[in-house]
Amino acid sequence: xxxxxxxxxxxxxxxxxxxxxxxxxxxxxxxxxxxxxxxxxxxxxxxxxxxxxxxxxxxxxxxxxxxxxxxxxxxxxxxxxxxxxxxxxxxxxxxxxxxxxxxxxxxxxxxxxxxxxxxxxxxxxxxxxxxxxxxxxxxxxxxxxxxxxxxxxxxxxxxxxxxxxxxxxxxxxxxxxxxxxxxxxxxxxxxxxxxxxxxxxxxxxxxxxxxxxxxxxxxxxxxxxxxxxxxxxxxxxxxxxxxxxxxxxxxxxxxxxxxxxxxxxxxxxxxxxxxxxxxxxxxxxxxxxxxxxxxxxxxxxxxxxxxxxxxxxxxxxxxxx
Amino acid sequence: xxxxxxxxxxxxxxxxxxxxxxxxxxxxxxxxxxxxxxxxxxxxxxxxxxxxxxxxxxxxxxxxxxxxxxxxxxxxxxxxxxxxxxxxxxxxxxxxxxxxxxxxxxxxxxxxxxxxxxxxxxxxxxxxxxxxxxxxxxxxxxxxxxxxxxxxxxxxxxxxxxxxxxxxxxxxxxxxxxxxxxxxxxxxxxxxxxxxxxxxxxxxxxxxxxxxxxxxxxxxxxxxxxxxxxxxxxxxxxxxxxxxxxxxxxxxxxxxxxxxxxxxxxxxxxxxxxxxxxxxxxxxxxxxxxxxxxxxxxxxxxxxxxxxxxxxxxxxxxxxxxxxxxxxxxxxxxxxxxxxxxxxxxxxxxxxxxxxxxxxxxxxxxxxxxxxxxxxxxxxxxxxxxxxxxxxxxxxxxxxxxxxxxxxxxxxxxxxxxxxxxxxxxxxxxxxxxxxxxxxxxxxxxxxxxxxxxxxxxxxxxxxxxxxxxxxxxxxxxxxxxxxxxxxxxxxxxxxxxxxxxxxxxxxxxxxxxxxxxxxxxxxxxxxxxxxxxxxxxxxxxxxxxxxxxxxxxxxxxxxxxxxxxxxxxxxxxxxxxxxxxxxxxxxxxxxxxxxxxxxxxxxxxxxxxxxxxxxxxxxxxxxxxxxxxxxxxx
Numbered sequence: 001x002x003x004x005x006x007x008x009x010x011x012x013x014x015x016x017x018x019x020x021x022x023x024x025x026x027x028x029x030x031x032x033x034x035x036x037x038x039x040x041x042x043x044x045x046x047x048x049x050x051x052x053x054x055x056x057x058x059x060x061x062x063x064x065x066x067x068x069x070x071x072x073x074x075x076x077x078x079x080x081x082x083x084x085x086x087x088x089x090x091x092x093x094x095x096x097x098x099x100x101x102x103x104x105x106x107x108x109x110x111x112x113x114x115x116x117x118x119x120x121x122x123x124x125x126x127x128x129x130x131x132x133x134x135x136x137x138x139x140x141x142x143x144x145x146x147x148x149x150x151x152x153x154x155x156x157x158x159x160x161x162x163x164x165x166x167x168x169x170x171x172x173x174x175x176x177x178x179x180x181x182x183x184x185x186x187x188x189x190x191x192x193x194x195x196x197x198x199x200x201x202x203x204x205x206x207x208x209x210x211x212x213x214x215x216x217x218x219x220x221x222x223x224x225x226x227x228x229x230x231x232x233x234x235x236x237x238x239x240x241x242x243x244x245x246x247x248x249x250x251x252x253x254x255x256x257x258x259x260x261x262x263x264x265x266x267x268x269x270x271x272x273x274x275x276x277x278x279x280x281x282x283x284x285x286x287x288x289x290x291x292x293x294x295x296x297x298x299x300x301x302x303x304x305x306x307x308x309x310x311x312x313x314x315x316x317x318x319x320x321x
Numbered sequence: 322x323x324x325x326x327x328x329x330x331x332x333x334x335x336x337x338x339x340x341x342x343x344x345x346x347x348x349x350x351x352x353x354x355x356x357x358x359x360x361x362x363x364x365x366x367x368x369x370x371x372x373x374x375x376x377x378x379x380x381x382x383x384x385x386x387x388x389x390x391x392x393x394x395x396x397x398x399x400x401x402x403x404x405x406x407x408x409x410x411x412x413x414x415x416x417x418x419x420x421x422x423x424x425x426x427x428x429x430x431x432x433x434x435x436x437x438x439x440x441x442x443x444x445x446x447x448x449x450x451x452x453x454x455x456x457x458x459x460x461x462x463x464x465x466x467x468x469x470x471x472x473x474x475x476x477x478x479x480x481x482x483x484x485x486x487x488x489x490x491x492x493x494x495x496x497x498x499x500x501x502x503x504x505x506x507x508x509x510x511x512x513x514x515x516x517x518x519x520x521x522x523x524x525x526x527x528x529x530x531x532x533x534x535x536x537x538x539x540x541x542x543x544x545x546x547x548x549x550x551x552x553x554x555x556x557x558x559x560x561x562x563x564x565x566x567x568x569x570x571x572x573x574x575x576x577x578x579x580x581x582x583x584x585x586x587x588x589x590x591x592x593x594x595x596x597x598x599x600x601x602x603x604x605x606x607x608x609x610x611x612x613x614x615x616x617x618x619x620x621x622x623x624x625x626x627x628x629x630x631x632x633x634x635x636x637x638x639x640x641x642x643x644x645x646x647x648x649x650x651x652x653x654x655x656x657x658x659x660x661x662x663x664x665x666x667x668x669x670x671x672x673x674x675x676x677x678x679x680x681x682x683x684x685x686x687x688x689x690x691x692x693x694x695x696x697x698x699x700x701x702x703x704x705x706x707x708x709x710x711x712x713x714x715x716x717x718x719x720x721x722x723x724x725x726x727x728x729x730x731x732x733x734x735x736x737x738x739x740x741x742x743x744x745x746x747x748x749x750x751x752x753x754x755x756x757x758x759x760x761x762x763x764x765x766x767x768x769x770x771x772x773x774x775x776x777x778x779x780x781x782x783x784x785x786x787x788x789x790x791x792x793x794x795x796x797x798x799x800x801x802x803x804x805x806x807x808x809x810x811x812x813x814x815x816x817x818x819x820x821x822x823x824x825x826x827x828x829x830x831x832x833x834x835x836x837x838x839x840x841x842x843x844x845x846x847x848x849x850x851x852x853x854x855x856x857x858x859x860x861x862x863x864x865x866x867x868x869x870x871x872x873x874x875x876x877x878x879x880x881x882x883x884x885x886x887x888x889x890x891x892x893x894x895x896x897x898x899x900x901x902x903x904x905x906x907x908x909x910x911x912x913x914x915x916x917x918x919x920x921x922x923x924x925x926x927x928x929x930x931x932x933x934x935x936x937x938x939x940x941x942x943x944x945x946x947x948x949x950x951x952x953x954x955x956x
Binding site: 040041044063074076080106283286289292 | 340346566601791
């Protein structure tokens, strides 16, 4: 049976603010899942805390709504235990780049074959609008009493330098484009990160939908706004690593590209490398039957409860008489 | 006792020593003491040998094999009259107060001791003093022996083989004891089995030292160590190893950890054995050991794995467990069967990273925000570590909750001989599982309200079943709910699992009782003091005292009725544990209303010996003890 977008809607009321970018991200995700031909029981959405943390409740697929910042270790635990599952981790910018940034960096070292979506709106929404780690220095969004005193983290650059093998950026209200990026990320063999720019209509009154659309920049010739966002795939930018010799240069290129901000903001795939072994590949080198018998599919006892494992070799090793 | 600077092969020496005794049918109990340091600080192995099974150290040292002067300084007073000190000839002129690795506070104490006993400050003076106390001092020219080995091996760079002093000390010790050399050779070969290049060098060193001791045997040494013939199959293992083997037998397939003393050895031992042998060749079994970026990741990764139906665990110590508390709270709220093996050490904060303590009983019981059910199990000896590691996974899955398996440094790093553990009775119980053939998979409710509080659990990935989990309060389906009625029902559903545990777990898995059931004096304790208490009891019973010992193994939920039954007739309840306040005594009072009349406590970082426990208990029995006695043995 081919599932439709609407088959991935749960019956839980979607309680985000009207106009929130999350609605569009949710739709893009549900469409991507349908188009990927996945069944709900094969999918696991793992989220953190914040507005984005509620995504799994709104999707009809397995959902694990975890702790603030701990999305990635939970998700990696699921995927390593059962690599047949399609695991998608979801978190906010505060969740992944603030409290959970240690996990974000270290996940890059493992390259577990899964996807990580970051909802990036520059603010902590659920706690009423404080600055998140992606808010630029000196900006004063609505709810903060003084301009932001910290520099911003660049998620794309951080992901590339941490070892993510697929790094992309999407925009919530370019929903079809975002859907395609999510599909590419899920199909990618290795750890994929998608930084999703999203307006927060309630607390971020600077990086608004209009700002992204360039409403403040009217082309005098056409009288139309000049959008800030442009798609990388419509330029001659090539994110793909075709042999490992060019990997370093591709990384540097991606990081340089990720610096563009302000009047021209690229979206699309910055870096993609499928030539490196995933964590699953690395485990398989040590435990050859891992793919066929991952931890979740090993029989640990017989029908009567007697353990499957024979520990006599441990005892023989420790034996003295 | 074998002592020397850290990095000089004390562990290897201890292992060879223990195995050599074990090879001769003797029982061994040995404790490892070391600094939080890689090289240079004092470390030692305190080993006890007996024809019968033993479970604790005593205060006395009969044989002290020292690689350096500091070992003698630190342990001189423990050596009994008639005992033997084996000392390096090259160390005799050492000015003991100048030894750089000894702390200022220790030196100032030791200076006072020297002044009081009128001893000059060279090691030779100390040894002369020992001789006056009828201790035999056997001086060994280690450097000459090393040179001789170098010549035989045609090795010019003596430094390369200087580490061999540890094996030389063993050879000397067993030579003086007249123990069968072949048994020691076997131990050397076993310990170096994975390093064939150096096996022969070590056997050569052993033989040479053994021969040296036999040829220079001093008169008057009254020790001998005959082998005992036994047909029993025995193992020699540490608590870390016992837990590791219990876990894999019990079905653990994912273990996470962040490096921490004294827990990490367990994970490394599992990783070294990651591919497991199965009883049926068709079955495959492998454990994935994941070293995470921190303990937060360790517990959350294990929890994520557990949701897919894997038996997953993590091992840590106090500082790591502190980081795990938010994950523990999530696991409690989401009824995740995750096992946390908690090796206590001296705390608070970094505390005594390599030393012993039982400081964290209350922390284990209360850690994590909010109220949620958990099981806290405390093993009393290395054998219990093995069986409890299996039980922890069964409880976790049967009752769908986190299980904390409390161990401590004294169990982790002590090694003991045992008959092969009996695994015939080991059974794996997975609790109420909903699979793809079960009813109720449409519209599945992971947290369905039930009488027992336990809902059918579907592993994530089960065909056509969808599960939701959240750290928020949730409804039966696992979706966020802040409804007042649901909150009350869901709290009650979770918390009533404690009652289910209390009803369903047999009493013999929760407490042990030793000694006289009707004794007026009853000891209450938990964890590693068990061994010292049991040995002390032997002495007290032969003195004519009646004594009982209640060991509490499941501390949460507390086996209230059984404990009351065992204690209500007691005239004196004596609490024994390794912390400052007597945490178990506090819990006992809270849970049963019974107050401990006496507390025997210790918090100097060194495990209780049977000698000091015997003395303290005897003080109580003869009516000469204060309400609180603090034990202090150990260096």
